[in-house]
Amino acid sequence: MAHLTLLAGDGTSRRADLVDTSGFERPTAPLRSRIAYAAAHVVPHTHADNTPGQPADIDWDATLAFRRNVYSWGLGVADAMDTAQRNMGLDAAATRELITRSAQVAREEGGSVVVGVNTDHIADERISIDQVIDAYLEQLHFTEEQGAGPVLMASRHLARAAESAEDYRRVYRAVLSQATTPVVLHWLGTAFDPQLQGYFGADDWQTASAVLREIIEDNVDRVAGVKMSLLDAASEVSVRERLPEGVRMFTGDDFNYVGLIGGADVPDAPQPPRDPSAAQQHSDALLGAFAALTPVASAAIQALDAGDAARYLDILAPTEELSRQVFAAPTFYYKTGVAFLAWLNGHQPAFQMVGGLHSARSLPHLSRIVELANDAKAFERPELAAERWHAMLRLNGLDA
Template sequence: MTTLTLLAADGAVAETPLLEAPQYTRPRVPLRSRTAYAAAHVVPVAWGDNTPGEPAQIDWDATLAFRRSVYSWGLGVADAMDTAQRNMGLDAAATRELIARSAEVAREEGGEVVVGVNTDHVEADHLTLDEIIAAYLEQLHFTEEQGAGPVIMASRHLARTAASAEDYRRVYRAVLQGATTPVVLHWLGTAFDPQLAGYFGSTDWRAASEVLLQIIGESPDKVAGVKMSLLDAASEVAVRERLPEGVRMFTGDDFNYVGLIGGADVPDAVQPPRDPASPRQHSDALLGAFATLAPVASAAIQALDAGDPDRYLQILGPTEALSRQVFAAPTFYYKTGVAFLSWLNGHQGAFQMVGGLHAARSLPHLSRIVELANAAHALERPELAAERWHGMLRLNGVDA
């Protein structure tokens, strides 16, 4: 029996059986019951500079091959977002190239792609509201030209400049008026980016959500959906139940997605209270977690498509512990776990990240990811994963 060597926080090692690869199959028809996007990461050139502050050197072959793999499992791709290291190493030039290349791959594969629109190409720390609107519109129009769906990300510039909720309404009103295709609005919590405290005008999610809903209510035909990443399932359900008809909720809650996606179709899933009279009984998905487990997520949604909620829960339920480990505090370093699992699963040749971010997590933290990925059947090629992990341990002086 092949075993995995695990490393505890005190340096102690233990062994656990390496499970066989799951026999998940790619869907033969499009997924129906849920819309799901995997927020994809970028793979750097292993021998590139990629030190903090330097322009990102991207391995385009590996980066785009990963997206093709996601499409093959029936999922969509969410690109150039925080999983791709926006605001943490991915510079403006690399972002534009990523959006253009990713949109081209989506056309080739017949896949759905949405991409992040922000103000981060402007280097000044402080902008006026008019300058923020112009920056948003510049990226928005570029995205539309590429044929990708826009996700209006939370702007650090706006968080710094806005003095009131009305400032948020003004900026988003202008951006939505300038959009030629419906957009997804992204509400990113402070666990992911502490610089976004008080977004939408308040640190209280209830007050902030009123502003978000007002923005949507003014232009419901311009909003395709909302991605909430507050890691608070109750807040997501509360907003979801008040969205106008035709506006989807895309969960960005990497802690509680099993119940949120399952909704009323999976009554045994752990989930917050919801109004049974609401027409909205589940969330769709736009998750960084799904970049680590595309085959598992696909198999779970295929189970829902087949009317088998028990199978959905059996497949996806164990992945939530893995995701909680990947997204453990400090949560904004979750990208390290995403790249680590990509390497273990053979999607990239080296465990490297833009800006040297592969060093952001400890060996015991990574060991726990290995353990939970094994238990959740998220290791696509278990023998390869064991070989790479054990080699990493030996490189760091651990007998494996």
């Protein structure tokens, strides 16, 4: 039987059997029970100057092929967001080209794509509230012109400029008033970006979520949903149960998604207490984890479509420990694990990332990802994954 060599933090190694993952099949019809977006990463050219501070030099063939693979499993793509290294290597010019190209691929594949709208093309660190509005609108209009669904991302500029919750209400009111298609609002926690401290005008989620709900309620016809990425399942359920009718909750909780997505349909999944009278009894998904777990995520939702809660749990529950490893502190380096798994699964020719971010995790950390991915059946081509991982160990002077 084929094996994997695993590396511990003290330098010792051991072997594990390679798990067969041939049981997952692509769906033959659209997924029905949940809307699920995989937040996709970008692949740079291997020969590019992939060092900190350099402009992104994207391998478009590999980057777009990854998105086509996501669509083939029935999931949608969330693009040009933090998983694509916004604010961590993906510059403004590359972001615009990514949105244009990704929207075109979505049209060709008949897939659903949403993309990030931010203010990060403005080089100045500090700008006024009016300038924040203008920057948001510039990206919003560009996104709508490309035919992609907008995700209004949390803005570092707004976090710096806002002096009160009213400043957040003002900005979102002004931007949403000019949206021509319903948008998804994105609440990104400080684990993902420490510069977003106090977003929506408060440090505690209870106060901040009240402001978020006010923004949604005042613009309910222009908001399709909200993506919460606080890594706090109780806060997500609390907000979800209070959303207006027609506004979806898209979980961005890469620690607790199994129970949040399963909801009332999967009562045996770990999840916070729910109000059984609430209109929304589950979350949909917009997850970086699903870019690393696309076939597994698809198979789990297919099980929900078939009304098989037990199979949903059997498939998806083992992936949560893997996701927690990928998103371990410092959480904002999770993109390294996503790209690493894409390389192991044959979706890119080399383990390279823009901005040199492929060096952001240690070999023992990556080894634990390998171990958990094997256990969770997340290797699409197990033998290739083992071959590439062992070559990486040998390159670093270790026996495999």
